[in-house]
Amino acid sequence: MSTSARSILYVYFSGMTRLVICGTGNVARHFFDAFHSSEEVNVVQVAGRNRQALAYFDKHTDTTEDFSGLRKADVYLLAVSDSAIATVARQLKDGLVVHCAGSTSIDRLPEGGRRGVFYPLQTFSKELKVNFNNVPLCLEAENEADYRVLEDLAHSISGKTFRVRSEQRLDLHLAAVFVNNFSNHLFHVGQALCEQKGLPFEILLPLIEETIRKIRYMSPFEAQTGPARRNDIYTQQLQLEQIENKAYQAIYKSITHSIQKTYAEEL
């Protein structure tokens, strides 16, 4: 019987997936907290180069700085920086090795071994606990048996799993940059504009919340309003002159142009 078949049988009979997490950063911590609370997963080890960062996990599980002698597990989850994925993966000898990066193909993992992707589509910060139950987990594997292992692992912490190929995941990650990173910067611009006139950022929060609430009921395409949408050149010109910051001006122009193009195509 192959090692791979034995691992799958182990999962099947014990009912508990043995997991090793490689990495000690934000994503590693959030995954650890979630899996550690799950009754279907046993986090047997956390591996990382930073001894100090390992202290976070020490009380709850075995930790090591040595990637070459990791414990036996069903899944090795690489929660390391994109550029370290290939290097760390090469040191692993056995088991299903998965990374959790948005922009990295499954092919970055060594050929020949069992490999997959376990990408959480969410933004993580040290300060805020994430409710994984609501986090879409985007899974990829090279065969159905491995996919089922990942699906079980995913279902142990989240109600939302999606099968996403590497090539789709690239666009998904790009979409995430637009809706998360970029809109967060627009909120920063809003705050800067308010504060330079002595107005508190709080005044904008209900509007931001309503912007989100709307798109649960209609598409962003339908929800669009504002000077660009109604082709109000007069207000656009006034607002452009009003903006002192050149970088904000460039944002105003590029998004206004894109909105006009979006709706012009519909005529």
Added chain:
Amino acid sequence: MSTSARSILYVYFSGMTRLVICGTGNVARHFFDAFHSSEEVNVVQVAGRNRQALAYFDKHTDTTEDFSGLRKADVYLLAVSDSAIATVARQLKDGLVVHCAGSTSIDRLPEGGRRGVFYPLQTFSKELKVNFNNVPLCLEAENEADYRVLEDLAHSISGKTFRVRSEQRLDLHLAAVFVNNFSNHLFHVGQALCEQKGLPFEILLPLIEETIRKIRYMSPFEAQTGPARRNDIYTQQLQLEQIENKAYQAIYKSITHSIQKTYAEEL
């Protein structure tokens, strides 16, 4: 006793503000619904040029197409398009006349009369009922007595009132364009990127919701993550090449540049 002093006394003694709403669009409807449910306000009339649109109000209050013979009221609320504000206001003879536009100065209303601004910082759509209790109402008047009339009117429907001068309001409206109109377009871009790869928009919603949840606990400045924030030129280059739509490319560039500038200045 002046007409103005009489009006204020009327409000004081009757306890009910008499309101005439001019306009029949989205904002007029939402204001009408809110004030009509309030026990402190009596909407005595709705005026509009569009007979068909007046039908919405007919059952509940008096309506008219003739702006020159409006009923006596304490406040005349102009919920008309920015370009119609001056024209409509000139036809009113008495009372406190207020417009509710973000980008229009109080000076657009006729000099000599009592004037003010009653600007709701919110996005309104026909389909969704708005809970005014959470809508910041930005008020402006030329004297304390008039300001108090507007404040009472505002408190009858909302818990959030702000004193905002015309010059501040211009920046506030600009900030609203960034956080509402522009981020909504980024959500549309996210949806377009997903759908061209056969992924449902729903996969992005938890991320969008978390983006908003974060800024209740930290500033957008602190919450910023992503390739631009960590100056990851490699991912930026890859993503730029990945975007086929030229307008989306321009957005990617302008926001990435602005994020880098924002954090470079902090070094």
